[in-house]
Amino acid sequence: MEQIPSLAKERLLYLMRILEHSREPLTSAQIEALTGWSSPTIRKDISYLSGDADRGAVGTSSGYDPESLLLAIKKALGLERRWKFCVVGLGRLGSAYLNIESFEFKEFDLAAGFDSNVNRTEILKSPVPLYPAYKMGEVISRFGIEIALLCVPAGAAQAAAEKLAAAGIQGIVNFAPVVLALPPEIAVRNVYVADELRALAIKIRQ
Amino acid sequence: MEQIPSLAKERLLYLMRILEHSREPLTSAQIEALTGWSSPTIRKDISYLSGDADRGAVGTSSGYDPESLLLAIKKALGLERRWKFCVVGLGRLGSAYLNIESFEFKEFDLAAGFDSNVNRTEILKSPVPLYPAYKMGEVISRFGIEIALLCVPAGAAQAAAEKLAAAGIQGIVNFAPVVLALPPEIAVRNVYVADELRALAIKIRQ
Numbered sequence: 001m002e003q004i005p006s007l008a009k010e011r012l013l014y015l016m017r018i019l020e021h022s023r024e025p026l027t028s029a030q031i032e033a034l035t036g037w038s039s040p041t042i043r044k045d046i047s048y049l050s051g052d053a054d055r056g057a058v059g060t061s062s063g064y065d066p067e068s069l070l071l072a073i074k075k076a077l078g079l080e081r082r083w084k085f086c087v088v089g090l091g092r093l094g095s096a097y098l099n100i101e102s103f104e105f106k107e108f109d110l111a112a113g114f115d116s117n118v119n120r121t122e123i124l125k126s127p128v129p130l131y132p133a134y135k136m137g138e139v140i141s142r143f144g145i146e147i148a149l150l151c152v153p154a155g156a157a158q159a160a161a162e163k164l165a166a167a168g169i170q171g172i173v174n175f176a177p178v179v180l181a182l183p184p185e186i187a188v189r190n191v192y193v194a195d196e197l198r199a200l201a202i203k204i205r206q
Numbered sequence: 207m208e209q210i211p212s213l214a215k216e217r218l219l220y221l222m223r224i225l226e227h228s229r230e231p232l233t234s235a236q237i238e239a240l241t242g243w244s245s246p247t248i249r250k251d252i253s254y255l256s257g258d259a260d261r262g263a264v265g266t267s268s269g270y271d272p273e274s275l276l277l278a279i280k281k282a283l284g285l286e287r288r289w290k291f292c293v294v295g296l297g298r299l300g301s302a303y304l305n306i307e308s309f310e311f312k313e314f315d316l317a318a319g320f321d322s323n324v325n326r327t328e329i330l331k332s333p334v335p336l337y338p339a340y341k342m343g344e345v346i347s348r349f350g351i352e353i354a355l356l357c358v359p360a361g362a363a364q365a366a367a368e369k370l371a372a373a374g375i376q377g378i379v380n381f382a383p384v385v386l387a388l389p390p391e392i393a394v395r396n397v398y399v400a401d402e403l404r405a406l407a408i409k410i411r412q
Contacts, residue, residue: 009408013401018385034385078411079404092302097399099298108403147406149399171406173399179224179240187409189402193303193355193379195219196395197314198285200353200377202215203393205284 004048004076011037011045012073019070020106025063049076074107083108084145088136088160089152090115090124093175097149098126111143116156133160137167147171154178161186210254210282217243217251218279225276226312231269255282280313289314290351294342294366295358296321296330299381303355304332317349322362339366343373353377360384367392 004012018034019026028039035042046064049072074080085108087094098113113130115121121130131139139145148169152160157176164172164186171187174180180188210218224240225232234245241248252270255278280286291314293300304319319336321327327336337345345351354375358366363382370378370392377393380386386394 010405013404013408014385014396016404017383017398017401021384034387036390077404077408079407083403083407085403092298092305096298096302100399106400106404107407108400146410147403170410173402173406177223178227179220181240184242187406189405190220191397191399191402192223193306193397194312194314195223196379196397197289197291197353198219198222198283198312199216199395200379200393201285201289201313202219202283204352204376 008045008048009077011035011041012048012077015042015045016070016073019066019073022066025065026069027063030063049073079107081107083147084111084143085147085149086110086112086114086140086145087149087151088114088133088164089150089156090117090120090130091151091153094149094151095124095126097151098124098128108147111145112139114139133163136163140164140167140169145169147173150174150176152176214251214254215283217241217247218254218283221248221251222276222279225272225279228272231271232275233269236269255279285313287313289353290317290349291353291355292316292318292320292346292349292351293355293357294320294339294370295356295362296323296326296336297357297359300355300357301330301332303357304330304334314353317351318345320345339369342369346370346373346375351375353379356380356382358382 014035015031018031028042031037031042032039087098087110090098090113094113110128112128113126114133114136115130116133118132121132124130146169148164150157150161150172154176157174157178158180161172161180161182165182169186172180174188174190177192177194182188220241221237224237234248237248238245293304293316296304296319300319316334318334319332320339320342321336322339324338327338330336352375354370356363356367356378360382363380363384364386367378367386367388371388378386380394380396383398383400388394
């Protein structure tokens, strides 16, 4: 299969979100109106799937069938299997993600929550078991947890990330407003609300 | 001033985060180690600031001075003034952002919170006044609020976004897992945790 460029992957991830909320076929003009990407860009992105999209994902005159296109994207991006993740840090933000509607997470199964404060792990309502932070290594390896949402305060983030790396976690979504220094084999995505606000401010100013 | 390409702007926003946590001068090699961007890319990004960076932001043998470089980036990106924002939807996620450490928001001042559930707006602890949703138009215009963090459930997001647009809001950080359809003059940034997890899964698979 042709290697998919990383910007095309980002767009395909976003397109999955649109397709998951569509019941009717979508034309590239409709996708253009929703995303702002040009129709040629959209068609080019979808062309990367052609090796995989052998069942109707290719557009007809009425547009792309959402379900077939979604399947083709999942197959091409390797999102067909399920992944286990945990939430680390159970303050307001962490407990929000602990209890978020499960459909939000699609192919991801929440497996555990951790906090260094045992009061929290004992008292918080949770759909999954909660553990004191010192059990991270044991629990992550026992459950085969691959990804962590890191929701601890800024001052605790680097140390918690290092413990997660030592425990064998492979990817971290970092909500703490710091830049983590980790071995390159650990994948990191940063969600910085301040950066989202700044990115908006830059757009608004223009 | 030379127009800064949007990918360079994204990197400069991220670089601001690093600089805000640095007290010592930073070399481009150190920035490369923290970000994974190549030194020539970093130097090129910083060169866009040269018209603005007339006071020491240009690198010396010991590296870039964090404070001067930060100022030059803020000036070049138009982040020198302060912005008012509000939180819409005060469930777990919304109330987390209502109470987040204020330093997280830098040049952004939280001005108000809104929820359609009057119990929440009356009972929740908050550092800013909370209002029932029907007052959004009045309060947003009175306070001059420009940006909203949209933290309502998926099913309520489009309607709330339309009310915000009608109230004169200029930018929305959308945490609801839906694609908003809004007039093009409203700037939107989407924070989709599921997409962050998927982006990690794609990286881990490789």
